[in-house]
Amino acid sequence: MSLPVTPVLSVVPTRGLMDETFKVLVENLPPVFPVTIHSLHQSENQGHWEAYAYYMSDHRGKVSVSDDLSFGGTYTGKEPMGLLWSMRPVPGSPEGLRLRKVNVCTPMLVNISVYSGHDGFRKLAPLASVLTERWYLAPGVQRIDIREKGVIGTLFIPPVLPKSGPGPFPGLLDLWGGGGGLFEYRAALLASRGYVALALQYLTNGELQFVALELLDYFETAFNIIKHHPQVMPDRVGIFGLSLGSIMTIYLAAESTVIKPRCCVCVSGTHAFPHGKILSEIYQEFGDKVRLDKNNYQIWRGIGLAILSDPTKKVDVMKINCPMLLVNGHDDQNWSSTESAEDINHMMRAEGKEHLLTRLEYPDTGHLIEPPFSPHFRATKFIMNTRKEKTILLWGGQTKPHADAQEHSWRNILTFLQQHLYGSPNSKL
Template identity: 30%
Template structure:
């Protein structure tokens, strides 16, 4: 009996020396809107303790995206991504959106599409915290990609092809036309819904590459776009005031043309666009016509893609198309092909990337800025590349170079993921402000 009591006492003593198991840290996560901060706070850590805070999502193609940061808990045993910088991870610096835009695919997974594909109204995340290689807490978080109640309707009427994105409520709402780039087809529906959530009736207008439209970006009538402006203004859910136009890349070029030739366009945002007309799929033909005549395109002594660029492509290096896209054009050649943006009294926002490697957007938009004078604001996004118009804070990990032929041929977009993310958020904010002020 005494021996049993002694063993029990020893057991209790040893248990007391081992200490009680520590409580799991508390994880507080909140999503909100995609253009706002992501809230992630961890409590209950030891002061100075290293913790990995991570985020994961699976897009509509079944691909896993993940981001992470290693943080040292403050003196209160707390980590707050809104005020603390990770010591390492998928992003640097204090950034409450860093866990969103820095998401990437698992190492070694082929990048067939550089963007996370999310068609629903929310981005569903799992937020977690690891300590010592073990996950101690995790929580689901929903981030709204657009305002609830936004409606999208496919359009195929009056010779127009696209998607109409409408805000909640009957309206009438200010009208906006959204134009995509040289990939053709319908422009980014996610961006269309995001802008609709800001109160605009957005027509995402396709202008080539779909049934009923020209097969390639060549000899596109500017009147196709002006007809879209007229169609939008006559809808009962759209106000009959001036229409805004926003376009990316070649769509930014088209946006400037609509600003020049449609008196009902009151605001134009050209993002990494061109103030000069570029050739079409055939180098000797223009991309655009007006009143049945080709608009004079930029003509240079370009004789094809240099062999050095093709050699880079065969070695898996991204091709810098900027080297073939008018960097050597003379001022006289640029002036000959300039879009007559001064014809209209619209307000203009011109946005270029300081490190655009797709084409020299800063130089090309300077042509429009000089012709417009005080009516244009030309913003050069620092350190940014070509892909800087989209839903804010979605992953930009693969926007510095995008796959044209997966695992074979990459095109350089330029910039770094962090700079491209910051530029995208700032550009979209400026576009919304422009349209709210002018429409």
């Protein structure tokens, strides 16, 4: 359909951090005119991801994604950031993909376009397009490769900030999960929010990274690299973990006599783990607890429940003396994180330390609770061991509730960190 005027598409801001919102507005449309607003991203491995939504212009010929209702597409309703969090691989893509930023020194480029009509919009030329940049790394953040004392990681140092000035800053040890490798995007975003953050590599394809150092020594050494950095307040260093990273966070907070984290954030973790075993060994020992869903995706919750039922495999969380935030989804299909959170609460209450614990739990939310507006991954490929055998794990969650949980939990995580790493020593939960 030819239009009497040229539609105008604006995205404000076109450049922003990944946890910031934007406003998408289409103007100069005919009144009550059907349009599809589409977002498209080409990942670093050349995969394509998209989201789209159907709108009708108002009597003034406008569509505001922040204010108007979508009545179809990858999301429905009033969802200002649905064009990001509802992204999925384009039709025909391989199964089990996961979108993760590898090079944080470049932005995630997202092309936002508006099309006439709804059905078959992909076959049409867009009425207008805007290229946007989504960054994990704020201007001025320093990125430093760490190859020190046997530790492998990447350190991010904040720029001069209005509140904190040139530093020193609080610090965070950032621990990802059992997939292994070195991922920097969360640490980069934390540094953009005012924390010196060390993204630590400690696993490669499920195998322990350590060569010169033992398990506990490796994490303690990494923690002390942050603590003794001249840009860090030495008494204000915390630990942030996801999945296996949360297990290690809890273990360090309870068992280390060398380091004393100021606070801990644990996302989708547990306090029960067979110490000293790598993932492939755990899988072999508890493989009979793995279930398959209708798509033959592996569900590992049974492994976590089996380990949790053995008191000898539990970390003694009653030794923990720092504030701890637990973030869990009720539809975590990968691990027994909600059951573990309840047990941690019971154990700490018995020790009179329940005041140290803050819990965030979300319905219809899965295992991979990431920074806000990240796409939801219900099931993705997972490399099991050094032989690079791949399977698809079911993480759980439903897209809209999971997206809401990511946004809400991130705000609360930043508030928690602000209170306990920037706040006074006597701050209360």
